[in-house]
Amino acid sequence: MSARTPTVCPYCAVGCGFYITRSGIEYMQDHPVNEGSLCPKGNAALDVLNHVDRLRYPMMRIGDGWIRVSWEEALDRLAEEMKRSLREMGPKSIAFLGSAKCTNEENYLFQKIARLVGTNSIDNSARRCHSPTIVALRRMLGTPAMTNPITDLALSDCILLIGSNLAENHPVVARWILRARDRGAAVIVADPRVTPTAWLADLHLQLNPGTDIALINGMINVILREGLENRSFIKERTGGFEELDVSDYTPDRVSSITGLSAGDIVRAARLYAKSSASTIVYCMGITQHTCGTDNVTACANLALICGQIGRPGAGILPLRGQNNVQGACDMGALADFYPGWRSVDDSREIDELRRLWNAGALPVGRGLTADMMPDADLRFLYVMGEDIVNSDPTVSRRRGKLKRCFMVVQEIFMTDTAKLADLVLPAAAWAEKEGTFTSTERRVQWVSRAGEPPGEAMPDIWILAEVAARLGFDFPYDPEEVLAEINQAVPAYRGISRRNAEPRGGIIWPCPHPDHPGTPVLHAERFSTPDGRARISPVHHTPLERTSPEHPxxxxxxxxxxxxxxxxxxxxxxxxxxxxxxxxxxxxxxxxxxxxxxxxxxxxxxxxxxxxxxxxxxxxxxxxxxxxxxxxxxxxxxxxxxxxxxxxxxxxxxxxxxxxxxxx
CATH class of the missing domain: 2.40.40.20 (Barwin-like endoglucanases)
Structure with a gap:
């Protein structure tokens, strides 16, 4: 192990930096986001590296047991089973699950294998956390990502936290909100629970579960009735405002839906609209619903009608869950997007990648998403760094169906998902390899190797290059070489290299050329839509789960x-x-x-x-x-x-x- 290696926390997507030393963790005081602080999970991050449960050797299932095999035997078997599935049942019989815990370079190669063998059935854990963010913000703003950096929160005069208990889930972010409060900013928290985040609030809106759209539409109703909207911003930078009808969402009616007082709804609306710079922060309390896309749309509508976007301290901040979920999506580890957010239905954009990859025809149309895979007639499933049995209710109940296909799991521990596999490949953990991670604020940071993986475990990028070779593809497995290809495939990463991602804090995309400083605030002059305008889109409250005498x-x-x-x-x-x-x-x-x-x-x-x-x-x-x-x-x-x-x-x-x- 090196004497002092800079790294990034492997847990949530805040992207906190610290050093790994021979004696443990050393705090990175000059990291721009966490400034040396770490949450309890970050402080315990090294516990997993040398844990007794680490996978150390490739394992193959024989009957109900396992035998240790060589890497050559394991990789040959993997390629043989994939080829058999393709030959006998075609590309629709295979699927891939990428990892928000693996590097950008690893996810890029993983999805590239999927596309080159003919399938768009590749997904990652974003499907179960921020897929509504992807759909709504891409449609409305053009870019499905946080508009402002985390540190911008200190510049806000009003912060609306909705569906997020960040004081527990993203504790470092709470520090920047406290700085805003010290400056006099108003903090509004909308959450059915009294959480540690609610303790930060000047106004806690303890609304009924599933009534977020009604609350936001009620705030918009007040804003429009009192003339607090930003008319010039709406006229010059948006479209669709004339279709926004929230006349039914009076404070009294919204009060009856949400359980909040009409006065609190009015107060929240005025605080947000009158502030010189307001920010909306949300997390999975907004997205993990049957109306998740509409919830995100409502949040964006509120920001757009008030012009609270595209400026320091004013924006929309979806807090991502895993350390590289933003990067995995940027790399195209999604059933509906190729790298760089190219739609799987856009033949022109797909053609650009076909030429880059020197490939024949690439698959068109959305593949199987993570929730669809357990019920699909799959012959082969390749899972990289995902414990889907314990994170997806569909898989939890249908784990028996996974036994019908040949399943490969690439992991650091023998998870419940790995226990169902036919082949288990031991992977290196984050601190045992190199590459880039992209945090929730679009910050790309290079992680250096601090030590060696245990036993015969190998970096995912090496494993994928070896798999590709057995399928007839020539893939690099040097992370810098892969990043150079990502520069060509993902426009926002065009100027990102180890040189500008390696210093403490890395660089925030889009970075269009190597000498560019990065772009902390999006949409300052235009949105990333074809005409440069944002799209206001009306959405309406629909009751979600109802109680009953049986389930009260x-x-x-x-x-x-x-x-x-x-x-x-x-x-x-x-x-x-x-x-x-x-x-x-x-x-x-x-x-x-x-x-x-x-x-x-x-x-x-x-x-x-x-x-x-x-x-x-x-x-x-x-x-x-x-x-x-x-x-x-x-x-x-x-x-x-x-x-x-x-x-x-x-x-x-x-x-x-x-x-x-x-x-x-």
Missing amino acids: LILLTGRVVLHYNSGSMTMRSEGLVKREPEMHVDVNPDDAARFGVADGDTVVVETGWGRAKARARVTPRQKRGTLFMPFHFPETNLIASELLDRNAMMPELKIAACRIGRAD
Whole structure:
């Protein structure tokens, strides 16, 4: 291991920097985003590197057991099975799942293999977190990404946090909001729960679950009625305003839908519209719904009618979940987009890549998305760094269907998904390889190798190059060479190199040429649409889950500060597990009394989709009529809804009607 190697945290997408030394972590005081601070997960990041559970050798399934095999035997088998599937059933019989934990270079090569063998059935975890952001912001603004850097929050005079408990989920971001508050900024938090984020608020809008569109349309109603909209911005830089009709969303009507007072709705609207620079920050409380695309659209409408976009301190900030989910999408690890956000239906843009790759015909049309793959008639599935069994309710319930196909899993641990595989390939972790990651704010940062992977584990980029060679493709596996090809395939990355991504803090795309300083604020003069104008698009509130005598409560899901996603990494950090060891469910005291539940009881939570046990935590911070369970434990996904946002194919993961009772 090097004496002092700069790196980027492998957990959330804030992109915090730190150093890895022989003795552990050294804080990077001059990193532009985290300035030396790390959350509990970041402080425990090194726990996974030398963990006893690390995969060390390629493993092949024989009957119900495993045997250790050589890399040559494993890769030959992988290529043989893929070729057989293609030969006997065609490209529709194979699918790929990329990783928001792998580098840009690895995801680029992974999707390139998929496209060259003839399929667009490649996806990544963005499908289950920010696919509505991709659909809505690309359509409305032209670019599906954060418009401003995180540090810009300190320049805002009003910050609307909706569907985001960032104080727990993205704790470092909260520091920039506190700086804005110190300057006198107003902070509005819209969340059904009383979270640590709500503690930051000047105005906490504790709305009913699933009523975000009604709230935002109600704010727009007030803004238009009082003449607080930015008429010149609307006229010069947008289209579609004349179709926006929110006349039915009066404060009184919205009050009846959201459970908020009419006065608070009016106050929120005035604070946001009158501010000289307002920012909207949202996360999966907005996106993980059947109306997720419409929720994002409503947020963008609010920003556009007030002209609160394209300036320092004024913008739309979707907080991404995984450390490289933005980059994986930029690289085209999506069923509906090629690299650089080229539509799979746009033959002209696809043709540019065909020439770059010196390829024949490339597949056209959307492939299978992650939620569709378990029910598809697949013959071969290649999973790179995704624990889909523990993160996707569809897969959780249909894991048996995955056994019908030959499945390859490339991982650092023997996850529940890997346990179903026919072939398991041991991969290097983030600190054991090189390449770039792209944070939630579009910041591209080069990560250097700090140590060697255990046993025979290899970097994903090496594995993919070896797979490609066996399929007849000549791929580089030097990260700098791959990044040079990305420069040609992804216009926003055209000027990005190891040179400008390696210094602490990297560079924010778009970066059109090597000497460009990067573009922290998007849409300053024009939007990324064909005519340079943003699209205002009307959306309307539709009730989501309804309670019933059988299921009288609403279950909410989300994160807690000490764990991360499916827990395959944090559950192996002793310090984190000791403080958050088991599944729990938060219950309001009135609901606890109503259903005979006491604090500490083992209870059963049941939805129309399944049932799960948890430890009850009775707390007045939980809104009456609702429960909360963290999704880091597999039980939560077993009872989550399978309903979809048909625009983005996003599962309804946030709410479900439920009941609770003491376990027998």
